[in-house]
Amino acid sequence: MDISIKEHERYASKANLSKGINDVQKAIDLLTKTREAVVADPQSASSTVTRAQKPLKDCFASVKEDLLEVYRGNGKYQKTLEAKFKDKPFPTSDNNALATQTPLINRAIAMHLLREGQFDVASQFLTDITSATHHPSPPSTTPTHSPSAEESLSSIDPIHSPTLRHSFEQMYSILSSLRQHRDLLPAIAWSRIRSQELENRGSNLEFELAQLQFIHLFDTQGRDAALAYARAEDHHFAHFQSRYLNELSRLASSLAYQPSLASSPYRALFLAQGTWDDLARSFTREFCSLLGLSAQSPLYIAATAGAIALPTLLKLQTIMKDKRAEWTTAQELPVEIPLPPSYQFHSIFVCPVSKEQTTDENPPMMMPCGHVVAQETLCRMARGSRFKCPYCPSESRPVDAVKLFM
Amino acid sequence: MAAELTTTKLNPESHLLLDQPLLRLPQELLRKNFKTAQKHFERENVLMQNELTKLGSSLRNGTTEATAAVKPLDAMIQRLHTLKRKMESLHEEEQVLHEASRRRLSHLNDLYEMNSLADVKYDQWSAVRLDRLLVEYMVRQGYSASAWALAREKGIEELVDLGVFDRCERVRRSLRGGSLDECLAWCAEYKVVMKKTDTSLEFELRLQQYIELCRRDRFVEARDHAKKYFPQYHEGHQEKISVAASLLAFKPDRRQHTWYSQTRWDELAALFIDTHHQLFSLPSQPLLLIALSAGLSALKTPSCHSKHASSTANASSTTTSVCPICSTELNELARKLPYAHHTKSYVENDPVVLVHEKEGRVYGRDRLLEYCKKIGLEEGFVKDPTSLHIWPASELKKVYIS
Numbered sequence: 001m002d003i004s005i006k007e008h009e010r011y012a013s014k015a016n017l018s019k020g021i022n023d024v025q026k027a028i029d030l031l032t033k034t035r036e037a038v039v040a041d042p043q044s045a046s047s048t049v050t051r052a053q054k055p056l057k058d059c060f061a062s063v064k065e066d067l068l069e070v071y072r073g074n075g076k077y078q079k080t081l082e083a084k085f086k087d088k089p090f091p092t093s094d095n096n097a098l099a100t101q102t103p104l105i106n107r108a109i110a111m112h113l114l115r116e117g118q119f120d121v122a123s124q125f126l127t128d129i130t131s132a133t134h135h136p137s138p139p140s141t142t143p144t145h146s147p148s149a150e151e152s153l154s155s156i157d158p159i160h161s162p163t164l165r166h167s168f169e170q171m172y173s174i175l176s177s178l179r180q181h182r183d184l185l186p187a188i189a190w191s192r193i194r195s196q197e198l199e200n201r202g203s204n205l206e207f208e209l210a211q212l213q214f215i216h217l218f219d220t221q222g223r224d225a226a227l228a229y230a231r232a233e234d235h236h237f238a239h240f241q242s243r244y245l246n247e248l249s250r251l252a253s254s255l256a257y258q259p260s261l262a263s264s265p266y267r268a269l270f271l272a273q274g275t276w277d278d279l280a281r282s283f284t285r286e287f288c289s290l291l292g293l294s295a296q297s298p299l300y301i302a303a304t305a306g307a308i309a310l311p312t313l314l315k316l317q318t319i320m321k322d323k324r325a326e327w328t329t330a331q332e333l334p335v336e337i338p339l340p341p342s343y344q345f346h347s348i349f350v351c352p353v354s355k356e357q358t359t360d361e362n363p364p365m366m367m368p369c370g371h372v373v374a375q376e377t378l379c380r381m382a383r384g385s386r387f388k389c390p391y392c393p394s395e396s397r398p399v400d401a402v403k404l405f406m
Numbered sequence: 407m408a409a410e411l412t413t414t415k416l417n418p419e420s421h422l423l424l425d426q427p428l429l430r431l432p433q434e435l436l437r438k439n440f441k442t443a444q445k446h447f448e449r450e451n452v453l454m455q456n457e458l459t460k461l462g463s464s465l466r467n468g469t470t471e472a473t474a475a476v477k478p479l480d481a482m483i484q485r486l487h488t489l490k491r492k493m494e495s496l497h498e499e500e501q502v503l504h505e506a507s508r509r510r511l512s513h514l515n516d517l518y519e520m521n522s523l524a525d526v527k528y529d530q531w532s533a534v535r536l537d538r539l540l541v542e543y544m545v546r547q548g549y550s551a552s553a554w555a556l557a558r559e560k561g562i563e564e565l566v567d568l569g570v571f572d573r574c575e576r577v578r579r580s581l582r583g584g585s586l587d588e589c590l591a592w593c594a595e596y597k598v599v600m601k602k603t604d605t606s607l608e609f610e611l612r613l614q615q616y617i618e619l620c621r622r623d624r625f626v627e628a629r630d631h632a633k634k635y636f637p638q639y640h641e642g643h644q645e646k647i648s649v650a651a652s653l654l655a656f657k658p659d660r661r662q663h664t665w666y667s668q669t670r671w672d673e674l675a676a677l678f679i680d681t682h683h684q685l686f687s688l689p690s691q692p693l694l695l696i697a698l699s700a701g702l703s704a705l706k707t708p709s710c711h712s713k714h715a716s717s718t719a720n721a722s723s724t725t726t727s728v729c730p731i732c733s734t735e736l737n738e739l740a741r742k743l744p745y746a747h748h749t750k751s752y753v754e755n756d757p758v759v760l761v762h763e764k765e766g767r768v769y770g771r772d773r774l775l776e777y778c779k780k781i782g783l784e785e786g787f788v789k790d791p792t793s794l795h796i797w798p799a800s801e802l803k804k805v806y807i808s
Contacts, residue, residue, distance in 0.1 A: 003429075008511055012504035017443055017497040024447075024490045027454075028483060035479040042472035046465035049475065053458050060451050067447060070440055078433055085426045090689035091696055097742050098695045102547070104739040105695070109540060111735045113556075121555045128549035202780035202791070243782035289728060298730030303539060303694065304532045306701025308523065311420040313700050333747045337704045338413040340523045345729035346709040347718045347768065348752040352808045357748055359708040366759065366766060370806045391808065402766045404759065404805070405714050405792075 003080055015073020020066035027059040091310075091317060112299040114165055115288070117172045122165070164291075171287050178280055184213045187283055197290055205279075205286050207244050212279060214251055223255055301343065309337045332357070347406035353377040353390055358406075365401040369394040372404060414522040421517065424539070424697055428510045430687045431567050432503045434599070439503065441598035443496045450489050457482055509564050538565050543694040545571040548579070574682050581675040584668075586611055586618075589678055596685065605681040609639040610674055613650060617665050620653045628654065699743065706731050706745040715792050717767045718754065751807050759805040760790050760797060767792055768805055 034052040038045045098105060106129045113122035174190055177183040191198060191206040198205055218226035230251075240248060285295040294301075316335050349364045350357050351374035358364045358374050366372045371391045373381075381387045382398040389396065461478050464470040470478075513534075520528050537560045544553035550572055557563045573592070580588040593600070593608055600608075612635040619628035636647050653663065664670070683690055709716045710731040731740045754770025767790055778788050789796045 003511060005508060005512055005515065008504075008508055012508065016500055016504070017440075017493055020443070020447070021490060021493050021497060024486060024493060028486045028490065031479060031483050031486065035476060035483065038472065038475050038479065042475075045472035045475045046462065049458065049465055049479075050462040053455070053462060056458055057455055060455065063447060064451070067440075067444055071444075074433075074437055074440055078437070081429055081433060085430070088420075088423045088426065090426075091700075098699050098739065099691055101739055105543075105698075108735045108739060109543070112540075118556070118559060121552060121559055124555045125544070125549060125552040128544070128552045132548060199781060200794075202777045204780060285727075292728070292734060294728035294730050294733045296730075298733045298735045299698075300533060300536050301730040302701035302705060302736060303536045303697045304701065305704045306697035306699070307421065307424055307532070307535065309700040309704040310423050310697070311417075314423070331744055333703050333744050336747050336749055339704060340414045341412045342524070343705060344412065344752060345705075345718065345727065345732075346707045346716050347754065348707060348748045348750075349807065350748055350751045352751075355749065357708055357745075360712050360714070366805055370804055372805060372807050391806070402759075402761050402764055404766045404768055405717055406709065406753065406768050 003084065007080075008077075011073050011077050015070045015077070017066075017070060020063050020070070023059055023063040023066055027056060027063070030055050030059060088314065089318075091314060108299050111164065111293075112297050114168045115293070115297055117168065119165070119169065167287075167291060171284065174287075175280055175284065178283065179276065182216065182276070184209055184216065187279075188213060190287075194286075194290060198286060201286070201289065203282075203286050204244075205282055207240050207247070208279060208282070210240070211247065211251065212275060218255075227255070305339055305343055308339055312337050349374075349404075349406055351377050353381075364404040364406065366404050367394075367396045368400050369396065375403075414524040416517075416520055416523050416525070416528065418517040418520075422514060424535070424693050425514055427567070427686070427688050427693070428514065428538075428565065429507065431570065432507045432510070434686050435570070436500060436503050436507075438596060438599045439496050439500050442595075443493055445598055446489055446492050450485060454482060454485070506564055513565060534560070534562060534565070537562055539692070539694040539697060541566045541568070542571070543692040545575065546692045548575050550575065570686065574679070577678055577682075578675045581678055582671055584671055586614060589674075592678075599685065600681075603681060603684050605677070605684070606639075606643065607677055607681045609643050609646075610677055612636070612639070613646060614670065614674060616650055617653070617670070621666060625654055698739075702731065702736060702740040703743045704746050705729070706740050706743060708745055710737070710745070711741055717769055717792055753807050757805050757807055758802045760788070760795070760801060761803060762790075762793070762795060766803075766805075768807075771802070774802075 030052060034048055037048045041048070106125075110122055110125055110129075113119075113125060170190070174186045177186045188206075188209045191209055195206055214226050214229055217229050281295075288295045312335055313333075348357060349372065351364070353373050354377045356362065356374060356376075362374050362376050364372050365375050365378045367378075367389050369389050369392050371389050373390065378398060378401055381390070386395050386397050388394070457478065461470065461475060465472065465475055516527070516531060520531070522528070537556065541553045541557045541562070544550070544556065545566075545568055550568075553566075553568060553571075557566050557568060577588045577592050580586075589607075590611055593611065597608075612631070616628050616631050616635075619625070619631060632647075632650065636643075636650070640647065649665075653665070680690070682688075689696060707729075710729060716729070716732070730736055753768065754773060756771040757768050758771045758774065759766040759768050769791070774788060774791070777791055781789065783789055783796070786799050787796055788799050788802060
């Protein structure tokens with residue numbers, strides 16, 4: 001960074017008022033002495049006072065000089081900052097469609113706070129937004145950007161209902177048992193209730209929790225406790241049998257090695273350090289998914305993606321302003337914004353012929369040869385009759401094409 | 407996926423964009439702090455030297471007795487003590503601001519230590535940034551208690567300017583409630599640094615005082631007020647000043663002028679916010695909204711608001727993750743925004759398709775088979791994770807996507 005901490009410290013230690021204060025003190029001392037001299041020798045008061053005039057002037061001159069130094073320092077630092085942010089104007093506000101969406105923004109924030117486990121802040125936030133909607137600041141005649149109270153409340157309503165809050169409270173209480181107390185039972189109880197849904201998703205969570213519980217008991221209380229658990233869970237381990245036969249037999253075999261597990265082929269099973277964290281993560285993920293929510297806060301991902309995208313968008317804004325160009329397709333951004341791969345969620349299909357992204361209105365169509373183009377492209381090429389695939393020699397009819405969902 | 411379409415490259419220099427106010431705002435406060443000190447000093451500077459010269463000459467020509475010289479000297483010493491005290495408290499404020507800047511600088515410098523956007527440290531840094539943006543949004547919306555609660559909970563009080571925004575919100579509210587006092591006090595405090603901003607705020611406030619006097623039929627006072635305050639604003643506000651003069655001509659019962667309506671107060675509040683944000687180099691809208699409108703579009707795809715379920719990002723299987731734009735939190739918010747521009751298709755490796763009645767769902771072969779294995783499906787069969795149909799594996803068809 002072009003502003004280093006050292007540079008700032010240098011600036012802060014030089015450009016401050018302390019010297020000026022010292023010089024004001026000198027003026028005070030001077031006048032105090034003058035006063036004493038006048039009291040001690042009233043006869044020469046006139047000359048004493050006159051003699052003090054020059055030194056007082058000097059004192060003030062040095063305070064002035066001290067202040068000037070602060071002024072210069074501030075100015076220089078200000079310039080450094082300006083240079084640093086010179087090419088970075090904030091986007092103009094008139095094209096921000098979000099400015100009028102306060103209730104939706106508030107809802108997103110409230111849900112973010114809940115999913116992050118910030119329950120106290122979330123309650124405060126709900127109180128604040130409710131009182132703000134109930135008492136809009138005194139008789140306002142500009143309802144344009146403050147939607148009516150009912151409107152805001154209805155769109156916020158889902159977060160006012162306690163269900164979501166309870167769900168996340170449950171999630172955090174399960175997570176804290178798991179992480180802090182190594183207590184898996186609440187998580188196991190939850191996964192058992194959700195067993196069918198988890199299985200439909202192809203999730204191994206329920207089994208992994210039971211497995212870790214077995215290992216944990218083995219580790220902390222010995223073989224008998226672990227076996228007792230497995231037996232008590234018998235009906236459940238039986239339920240696991242079809243899907244997890246291999247894993248179950250591994251667990252059973254490991255018991256044979258008991259005193260020297262560390263050198264057994266099963267040590268990975270028992271000594272893996274990250275297991276608890278991994279399990280906590282996959283629990284969070286499954287829990288959120290069953291609520292239809294993504295595992296990481298969408299608000300976090302969107303704000304981070306925004307920070308990554310902004311430099312590109314601002315460059316674009318500057319160029320368009322220079323060229324006085326208007327970007328007309330309000331539907332699609334005019335530039336490609338590269339994001340980290342973990343920020344890609346959907347498959348994207350760009351028609352190789354028209355170069356357009358496919359949409360509901362213009363979906364991707366697969367020809368019998370397995371090649372894909374956008375529907376509009378297909379219609380243009382075919383004109384109702386047989387046509388040749390642009391990628392291979394095979395011919396097909398539009399009716400043979402299959403609509404794809406990516 | 408082609409390398410140029412995704413990136414984990416982190417360029418801290420261009421990345422620090424939303425963070426400008428972090429450094430600029432304390433600097434503006436420092437400037438104000440300094441100017442205030444200078445103002446205090448300049449007043450004493452001239453006055454003190456005059457006093458002493460005057461005392462000297464009056465002693466010389468005998469107008470003042472030597473014994474009476476102590477009193478003016480005491481008064482001068484007293485004044486200097488007051489000046490010193492004022493400067494000391496400004497110096498304290500200055501140190502707080504310097505320290506705040508230093509910490510903020512150090513927080514921003516952390517970004518320069520990171521290798522890429524995939525760095526875990528970047529995630530942590532970005533989480534702090536989101537908290538900062540949230541606090542700023544809350545305080546700007548007037549949700550002050552939430553803002554403080556979040557800042558405290560996250561320990562980021564030093565990275566947010568709650569004091570400044572709280573004050574701003576208080577002034578805005580009082581203006582909309584029809585009171586000028588808070589705003590006049592603010593102007594008096596910031597007058598020293600307002601010269602560089604081109605604002606008519608002060609004039610409009612004086613004009614409003616005048617209007618209020620007229621509203622209460624206190625025309626004599628109104629005229630005095632106009633004489634006292636309007637001449638300095640004559641240039642640039644001539645038109646309004648002549649309209650103001652005409653207010654005096656209307657009988658109270660015929661006051662139809664728009665200046666008497668609430669709109670005037672709302673406009674004043676808006677003008678104050680403009681002036682305030684301009685003074686502190688703050689964007690006119692919350693930083694969170696700037697970040698979100700860019701981020702939502704960068705992430706949005708045509709699939710996010712499609713009426714058909716997406717094959718790649720949904721909650722139905724453990725091998726997919728829910729897209730943030732499809733998630734309840736943001737879906738409605740992103741609806742009216744443009745979607746991201748892509749020039750190349752992006753699909754999973756080895757895409758295969760399951761066709762059913764002229765419609766096909768595309769999946770990456772490996773991911774589909776992994777899912778089938780995880781749900782314990784019999785070998786030789788595949789299950790469509792979206793429609794939950796089960797097919798013989800021979801129905802899997804390769805699809806070519808370029």
